[in-house]
Amino acid sequence: MHPSSYRKGKGAGRVSASYRIAIIGGGIIAASHLEAMAALPDAQACAIADIRSERAKELAEAYGIAAYVDYETMLREQRPDIAIVTLPHHLHEQASVFAFEQGCHVLLEKPMALNTAQCEVIAAAARAAGRTLAIAHTQHYYADNAAARAYIRSGELGRLVMINVRRHLPYDKPERPDWFFERAKAGGGILTNLGAHCIDKIQWLTGEPLVRVHATMDYALGRGDVEGSGAALCHTASGIPAVICQSGYPGAPIDETELHFTRGSLRLRTGLGLWISDGGDYAPVQTEQQEPTLVLQLRNLLTALEQGAEPQEADAEYARSVVAAVEALYRSAACGQAVEVNG
């Protein structure tokens, strides 16, 4: 069935048939998207494109779909309803714009683009095509994060007074593709790639954008021209301070967020657990991850398409706010001063 038969507005009139989905970029994250499609009856993978033909073929054979080296040919021939863009950051803009021109809805990997100017081009292309754009901010689909957000909203521990995010891991692993170390292709190093998750987490937990940041960075990775570590003092719109510390140099990996309230604190290790203290030692909070994050993320987009609505908290404006904060980190580090995110 050609999908154009139900392409009326943003998913309107679409009832229970399967959405045909093609993936642009067959790298590390692509297989997880294919697994997510396999788990959802109303999602059907149809094709994958990668300039590395062997990789495209490998994934295509594993999932019984078509392989392409050129994503433009793939979209023209396959006419999928949705394109999932899992390319290096500098290619997010051109691939998403092309997919919208072909009439696809787009699920675009984070960070939305290299800079806010590119985010605006992508958002304008979605509007012009009347298609839906969702950005893959996966932090929103973790049960641990959702439980932490519920504590903040309930006021049970009092008022949130500060956040401390630490995310360290040896960044220069041989298996990490080279483009991650080229500023022109990645935008930056650990503070762009994993920093986008940290910023997203702070914004999503608090429900507030970052408005001011003061960052420093260190460049000694020995691979490419991106930073290897960085620290930033950030403030949300209501003035909650949040510290982000990230080191990509060798050392013990950690991904931990502490949230301090007027009557207690939370220790959040996304994907591993949540702990609570009202003054004594941390005690575990029961959380249950019902489904993998990428399944929940894809369902969020499919639900938005069914309802003709914007995908919840994964829309272009939200994703642009994350890129704006990432951009501000580099502006601040370059000038050595605090900067306004939208300054």
Ligand SMILES: NC(=O)c1ccc[n+]([C@@H]2O[C@H](COP(=O)([O-])OP(=O)(O)OC[C@H]3O[C@@H](n4cnc5c(N)ncnc54)[C@H](O)[C@@H]3O)[C@@H](O)[C@H]2O)c1
């Ligand atoms: N949400 C998450 O938790 C998460 C996790 C990992 C990666 N990501 C994001 O996903 C994206 C991809 O990351 P990755 O780790 O899979 O990178 P990757 O380098 O493994 O994959 C990118 C793929 O794109 C292919 N490619 C490059 N140029 C192409 C072109 N013109 N046409 C077709 N294919 C092309 C490469 O050959 C490669 O296979 C990035 O935006 C990254 O930040 C997000």
